[in-house]
Amino acid sequence: MKYFSTRGGDEELSFEEVVLAGLAPDGGLYIPAEIPKLPENWENDWSKLSYQDLAVAILSLFISPSEISREEITQLVYSTYAYPQKFRDPLITPLVSLSEKLYILELFHGPTYAFKDLALQLVGNLFEFFLRRRNMRKAPRERAERLTVLGATSGDTGSAAIYGLRNKANISIFILFPRGRVSEIQEAQMTTVMDENVHNVRVAGTFDDCQDIVKTLFSDKEFNERHSLAAVNSINWARILVQIVYYFSAYFQLKNSLASTGTTINPDVQFVVPTGNFGDVLAGYYAKRMMLPMRKLGIATNANDILTRFWETGRYAKIDPSTGLGVKETLSPAMDITVSSNFERLLWYLAYQTSSPGDPTRRVTACKTVSRWMEAVKKEGQMVVPDEVLQAAREDFVAKKADDEQIANAIVKYYKGSPTYIPDPHTAVGLHVADSFARTENSVEPVVQVVLATAHPAKFSAAVNQALGTADGFDFDRDVLPDDFRDFLARERRVIDVDRPDAELLQITIEKVAQEKGY
Numbered sequence: 054m055k056y057f058s059t060r061g062g063d064e065e066l067s068f069e070e071v072v073l074a075g076l077a078p079d080g081g082l083y084i085p086a087e088i089p090k091l092p093e094n095w096e097n098d099w100s101k102l103s104y105q106d107l108a109v110a111i112l113s114l115f116i117s118p119s120e121i122s123r124e125e126i127t128q129l130v131y132s133t134y135a136y137p138q139k140f141r142d143p144l145i146t147p148l149v150s151l152s153e154k155l156y157i158l159e160l161f162h163g164p165t166y167a168f169k170d171l172a173l174q175l176v177g178n179l180f181e182f183f184l185r186r187r188n189m190r191k192a193p194r195e196r197a198e199r200l201t202v203l204g205a206t207s208g209d210t211g212s213a214a215i216y217g218l219r220n221k222a223n224i225s226i227f228i229l230f231p232r233g234r235v236s237e238i239q240e241a242q243m244t245t246v247m248d249e250n251v252h253n254v255r256v257a258g259t260f261d262d263c264q265d266i267v268k269t270l271f272s273d274k275e276f277n278e279r280h281s282l283a284a285v286n287s288i289n290w291a292r293i294l295v296q297i298v299y300y301f302s303a304y305f306q307l308k309n310s311l312a313s314t315g316t317t318i319n320p321d322v323q324f325v326v327p328t329g330n331f332g333d334v335l336a337g338y339y340a341k342r343m344m345l346p347m348r349k350l351g352i353a354t355n356a357n358d359i360l361t362r363f364w365e366t367g368r369y370a371k372i373d374p375s376t377g378l379g380v381k382e383t384l385s386p387a388m389d390i391t392v393s394s395n396f397e398r399l400l401w402y403l404a405y406q407t408s409s410p411g412d413p414t415r416r417v418t419a420c421k422t423v424s425r426w427m428e429a430v431k432k433e434g435q436m437v438v439p440d441e442v443l444q445a446a447r448e449d450f451v452a453k454k455a456d457d458e459q460i461a462n463a464i465v466k467y468y469k470g471s472p473t474y475i476p477d478p479h480t481a482v483g484l485h486v487a488d489s490f491a492r493t494e495n496s497v498e499p500v501v502q503v504v505l506a507t508a509h510p511a512k513f514s515a516a517v518n519q520a521l522g523t524a525d526g527f528d529f530d531r532d533v534l535p536d537d538f539r540d541f542l543a544r545e546r547r548v549i550d551v552d553r554p555d556a557e558l559l560q561i562t563i564e565k566v567a568q569e570k571g572y
């Protein structure tokens with residue numbers, strides 16, 4: 054399997070190249086040269102596989118054996134999705150039933166209690182694997198290749214990346230975060246990791262300042278090359294790829310649970326996905342294109358609803374015309390975005406589908422269309438797609454949003470439900486939106502909904518307490534807080550403070566650490 058950029062189309066790269074590069078040099082995102090077909094008997098052959106074996110089967114469809122052998126993929130997968138060493142549930146992503154028609158796919162049983170662990174635990178192991186292989190091929194006295202992972206975070210990504218890369222040979226990681234602007238638990242998760250190769254940098258500035266600094270350092274060619282900078286942000290192809298697995302896992306868990314009640318028909322399922330940068334739901338789209346049976350994918354956004362507005366109008370605009378505002382702070386901060394970075398990948402498929410089948414350079418034509426759209430978003434803050442493209446988008450997705458009040462109401466509703474369930478505010482966006490799809494979109498019965506639970510409620514204690522603080526008998530410490538979190542805030546920490554959001558100052562700070570540690 055080869056990969057190409059959504060803005061290029063000519064050049065093909067290996068899996069290793071696209072994983073290590075992250076973003077393509079032309080600004081595009083890498084996608085596979087084709088969407089692989091499922092083996093003929095997949096539905097029988099895969100139905101009883103463990104999460105790990107299912108992951109091996111799916112990853113093998115996207116990675117050529119000549120690049121990473123099946124045996125090596127198996128090793129990578131088993132050391133990543135290890136129970137109980139890395140994940141706290143033997144099913145890795147267990148499906149929980151709230152009713153006959155509503156299920157929750159819990160994606161938060163990894164080290165940092167958020168779904169990003171599922172991807173970043175594997176990405177860390179992949180980076181280590183590629184480096185080890187490159188270094189083994191070197192002559193005895195040649196200097197070992199190494200990587201410096203650099204990123205900015207407002208919370209979830211940073212902690213999941215740190216837990217994915219801690220203690221990896223020849224890799225160091227620097228995570229910038231804005232002082233006083235990440236939640237207490239998230240800051241504690243990041244700064245209590247004592248591994249030598251982990252460097253937290255607390256910057257007096259905003260998240261955008263941190264992100265700008267990271268961009269500046271990446272674009273400094275000399276600095277970038279000297280430190281072999283690498284990124285692990287949500288556009289990395291490996292992150293999308295491994296997320297495809299849990300859609301299949303959910304399907305089989307559902308099918309097997311229906312079978313145990315004597316139901317032999319296949320599940321008629323709609324996935325509903327709390328969405329920000331479109332990584333999670335895009336993985337669902339790949340599963341759908343691979344022919345995993347499902348209804349239209351449900352996109353659930355918070356008040357930052359650029360995607361919902363797109364599905365309503367065909368206009369992809371950073372500024373919400375009804376409010377004139379860019380990013381809004383909500384109860385679900387991991388979905389507070391102005392543009393949705395992985396959406397470009399879907400745009401490529403839409404451009405391709407709606408281009409002329411007779412065009413001998415159809416792939417490149419689609420890339421040109423995407424480049425034009427993204428250029429307009431960059432220059433004018435928006436773009437509009439032709440009607441046929443919007444229609445194609447509506448073939449595979451529906452989208453709705455939830456505001457803060459609806460998020461809080463959903464937390465209360467499911468807490469008071471039977472069985473009781475306490476969702477985190479991101480999952481609550483999904484639950485609210487699933488409810489409204491069930492009322493309006495799924496007119497043909499029967500349909501089962503699976504809402505993806507993207508974080509554990511303890512990570513967002515303020516929102517959960519705000520919603521449930523006055524509910525009868527609710528006790529956060531007893532009902533929500535995991536044991537691991539209890540002594541978190543008191544643990545030893547290590548962090549580098551930087552007093553100004555200044556790229557040059559950061560460069561000096563990183564140089565100094567690199568020199569001390571001999572990077």
Ligand SMILES: *Cc1c(COP(=O)(O)O)cnc(C)c1O
Pocket residue numbers: 167168169209210287327328329330331332333334387388479507508
């Ligand atoms: C990152 C994140 C999301 C959004 O996922 P995307 O792949 O960016 O759409 C939703 N919920 C939580 C808790 C997250 O950390």
